[in-house]
Every structure is written in C-alpha cells, then in structure tokens.
Amino acid sequence: MTTTSIAPRTTADHHFETIGQFVESRSAILCPPDKRYLFEARLRPVMRDHGIADIAELATKLKGAGSLVLGEAVIEAMTTNETSWFRDIHPFEAMRTGVFPDLIEARAATRKLSVWSAACSTGQELYSLAMMLDLQFPELQRWNVSFHGTDISNEVLAQAKAAKYSALEVNRGLPAQYLARYMERDGSHYVVAESLRRQATFAKLNFIAPWPPMARFDVVLCRNVLIYFDMDVRVRIVRKIRDVLAPGGYLILGSSETSLGSVEGFTRTVFGRTTVYRKEQR
Amino acid sequence: MLAMVIDDSRAMRSILRRIVVELGFDVVEAADGQEALDKMSAGEVPDLALVDWNMPVRDGLSFVTEVRANKEWRGVTLMMVTTEGEHAQIVRALAAGAHEYVIKPFTPDAIMDKLQILGLVGVPA
Numbered sequence: 001m002t003t004t005s006i007a008p009r010t011t012a013d014h015h016f017e018t019i020g021q022f023v024e025s026r027s028a029i030l031c032p033p034d035k036r037y038l039f040e041a042r043l044r045p046v047m048r049d050h051g052i053a054d055i056a057e058l059a060t061k062l063k064g065a066g067s068l069v070l071g072e073a074v075i076e077a078m079t080t081n082e083t084s085w086f087r088d089i090h091p092f093e094a095m096r097t098g099v100f101p102d103l104i105e106a107r108a109a110t111r112k113l114s115v116w117s118a119a120c121s122t123g124q125e126l127y128s129l130a131m132m133l134d135l136q137f138p139e140l141q142r143w144n145v146s147f148h149g150t151d152i153s154n155e156v157l158a159q160a161k162a163a164k165y166s167a168l169e170v171n172r173g174l175p176a177q178y179l180a181r182y183m184e185r186d187g188s189h190y191v192v193a194e195s196l197r198r199q200a201t202f203a204k205l206n207f208i209a210p211w212p213p214m215a216r217f218d219v220v221l222c223r224n225v226l227i228y229f230d231m232d233v234r235v236r237i238v239r240k241i242r243d244v245l246a247p248g249g250y251l252i253l254g255s256s257e258t259s260l261g262s263v264e265g266f267t268r269t270v271f272g273r274t275t276v277y278r279k280e281q282r
Numbered sequence: 283m284l285a286m287v288i289d290d291s292r293a294m295r296s297i298l299r300r301i302v303v304e305l306g307f308d309v310v311e312a313a314d315g316q317e318a319l320d321k322m323s324a325g326e327v328p329d330l331a332l333v334d335w336n337m338p339v340r341d342g343l344s345f346v347t348e349v350r351a352n353k354e355w356r357g358v359t360l361m362m363v364t365t366e367g368e369h370a371q372i373v374r375a376l377a378a379g380a381h382e383y384v385i386k387p388f389t390p391d392a393i394m395d396k397l398q399i400l401g402l403v404g405v406p407a
Contacts, residue, residue, distance in 0.1 A: 025297070084395055089405045167367055167385040171392035175399050176383035180376055185369045255407065273407050 015059035019043070019074070022062045026075055042077045049073065083121045084173035085128045090273045091223065091252055092128065096136055098271030099250050103218055104137065106248055111143040116217040118241070119225035120149030120202065122169070123160030123192075129221070130196045131182045148217070150205035157202050163192035207237050216246040224254035238263045242279055251277040283402065286328035287311050288318045288345065289363070290337040294386075298332050298363065301390045305403050314338050315345030322349070328358060330402055332393075333380070335364035335371070343378055350379030359400055363388070 016039065020031035031039055043058065050070055052058050061070055086092050107113055117126040126149045133140055151157050159165075170179060170190050183190040205211065207229070220241050226234045234257075241251055242265050251266065255274070266277040285307040287298045292313075299309045310326050312318035314337040322328075331349070335342040342362060349355045361382040362375045372383050382396045397403040 025293075084391070086399070089398060090407065168387060168389065168392070171384050171388045171395070173392075173395035173399065176372065176376055176380070179383065180369070180373050183369070185367065188367075 012055055015055045018059040019055070019062060022071070023074060026071065043074065046070075046073045046077045083124050085124045085170075085178075086132075086173050086175070087125060087128075087223075088255065090255070091221075091276075092132060094271035094274035094276055095129065095219070095252070096132060098269070099219060099252075099276060100133065100137060103248075103250070104140070107143075107218065113140070113143060113145045113219075114215060114217045114246075115145075115147045115219045116214075116221070116244070117147065117149045118205075118207075118220055118222040120151050120156075120160055121153075122156045122165075123149060123163060123200075123202075124165075124169075124172075124174075125221060125223070126160070126200060127163065127182075127192050127196060128174075128178075130192075130199060131178045134196065135178070135181070145199055147200045148215075149200065149202045151202075152204065152206050154204060157204060160200075161202050163197050163200075164189050165191075208233060211240060211244075214244045216249075217244055218246050218249045219252065220245055220249070221252050222254075223252065224257070226257050227254065235263055242266065245279040247279055247281045249279045251279070253277070283329040284308050284310060284326070285330040285332060286318060286321070286326070287332050288313075288315060288337070288342065289332075289334040290314055291334075294334070294363075298393070301393045302330075302332070304390075305394060305397060315340030315342060315348075318345055319348055322355065322358075327355060330359045330361065330397070330400075332361050332363045335362060335366045335375075343375060346375065346378045346380050359402060361396060361400070363393075 013033070016033070016036055020039070023031050047058055050073065052061065062074065103113060115129060117129070120126050126147050130147055133145065149157070149160050151160070164186060166189055170183065179190070182193045182196060184193060222241060226237060229237065238251070242263065245251060252274070265280055267280055269276050269278050283306070285302045287295045287302070287309060289295050289298065290313050295311050299311065303309055307330065310321060310328065312321055316339040318331065319340070333342040333345055342364065346360050349358055349360060360380045361384060362380045363384045363386065365386045367385040375383055382400055384392055384396055394403055398405045
C-alpha cells in the first residue's frame, strides 16, 4: 500500500505566500514554494535593513499602506544579481562594427584572437561576445579564438563555468535568435552550446592582489567594476591591463569610466556611441 | 506607440500592461488570438504585440502566422511571452515570424531589454 503524506501548511507558509503574491503582482516573478530557501536568503538583508524581526512582520508590512520603500527593496532583492546578456548593447555594436573588423585584419597572419572578460560575473558578457563573433564573423570558426573570464567570486565563476542559466537569466537581453542557436535546454535551465563553452576558461582574480602571469590579450572588457575602487587604484589597474594587452589591442571600459582612458599608452577611438581604448603599437 | 497585450490571464495582461505603459506605450488588450485579430481587422493595429502561446479559441502561434500572412500588418513587431520554454517551440515561433521571445516567468527589465534589442525602446548612451 502506498501512502502519500502532505505536510500541513504552517503559519510561515502563509506569510511566504503573502509575500510571494506581492512580488508576483509587482514584478511578474513567480515565487514557488520549492524556491523558498532562495526567497529567504534574499529577503534576510532587506529585513535587517528595515528593522523587521521576522517573516510575519514583513508580510504584515507589505500588506499595509505606506510600504512603498519596503516594497521596492523586496522587489530589488528578488531581481538583483542578474547580469544581462549584451549589456548596454552599444559596446557590442562597437565591437561588431569597429574593434573586431580591425583585429581580424590585423591578426590575419596568426589567425589568433584572445579576449579577457575581466569581471565576468556569471559569464553572460563573455558568452554574449562568443555568440556574436560566431554569428557575425563565421570566418573566425577557422581561427584560434579564446575567451578568458575572471572574477573575485567563486560562486559566480562556478556558474560561468557551468554556463547554465535560468529562464529569468536568459530573458535578460539574450536575443531570441541567439537563444535558439546557441542555447540547449537542460531541465528548467539553458546551457550554452558546447562549441562555445570549449573556447572559454575561467579563473579567480582579485584586481588589487598580485596578478598571476597572464597571456597577451587582444581585447579586454573591464566594464562597470573600476567604479568600486579609488581613483589611484583604478589607474594602477588600467596600467596593469595595458601591460597584458597586445600592441594594437583594445580596452573597453564601462560608459561612466571613460576618464580612465587618459592613462598613457592608449589611443581613444570612438565607434558609434562607444569610446574604446587602443593600446599603441610599439 | 501602441502595444497589444494578448493573454488569456487577466492578471498577466495587467502585469504586462503596467510594464509597457511605463515604457511609454498605449495599450490595448485581447484575451486570445482571435480577439486580437478581430481588433486588428477593426483598425486597432499595434506597433508591438506581446503574445501568449496557450490561449483558447486561437493560440499565439496561429495568431503570429495569421499576422505574418497579411502584408498590411508587416509593421507589427511580434514578441512571444509564454511559459513554453522548449528549444523546439522557440524555433517554431521564430520560424512562424515572431521577432522576440520571453519565457515566463520574467522581470520587467526583461521586457525592457527585449524592446531595446528590437529598437522600440531607447538604450542609454
């Protein structure tokens, strides 16, 4: 005889349901009971910041009037840490129309290109570029093209290596034609095609600790990370990046980090709406 | 610009309406693909249609196919917004003429990202 036991709903379940309904109605993010551990982990800092003792108090406050700031914090907590594919679009256009056409001509003799995503997080920037190059420059399939991703967090690197993303993550900016062409379904997740994954390597790197010996790169993407450092540290990091860039290679910074391009040894070049920094030939 | 939100769930229509209104669209709603086609035939032709797949009367794929078959509706941008996440389904929708594809669940940012890809919403410099 087979028996099925159904766990009784607790008061905590009821509060989570209330919070789940709130999040769902405001963001379209579903909060199923089996994701409750994730839910709790993300809400904990919000509760601490707002002096909320427990989940019951949070549920009550979200239901009450005047919960706008708290409500936004809850939504934010449920949606951050999602880096998007083709983030900001313009830098990828600059790479498609300017950077890579130039490099493909310049490296025709060696047929070798090396790209470094310096703060790669969960890998979307690196794989976005790998997909774009494969689709837009099919001649590169006969080249030796490699992608290297680094980050300070082991957790994000593990996901980048696995190249496995939820629907929520895939939705963030990955064009449908890339989704259809370069992603394979794996249960409720999507995995980057093996042909692209085998071009990628990942390693932990702390910008402000000594760097291990590194290969020469033709393109370094270091976007929206230097803003977290003091100016003198930023300049020091950009100089170190310059030292690992091949002559004629490109540094691409975040759009708000353009003043850093004044570091010696770079020539500013504008492609469309993006400024890139080309290491001088010497 | 006009967006048509086509979904048999009133709650989902309401969520999508709120998102695209915030992005500057006027919105018209339809509860299934046939109601959407009827509204378009009556003159409410949107710039953008957000299309659920599984709906009564006429499903989203059939709606997309019908819209693509009508030259007068060539300018309508079609974006599937659906729980159908199988690779084969995504390929089918694109082959039928959908321009973009969002898998439920999604965040409001996901809709904005896709509309930026489609050039319907600007990207900050």
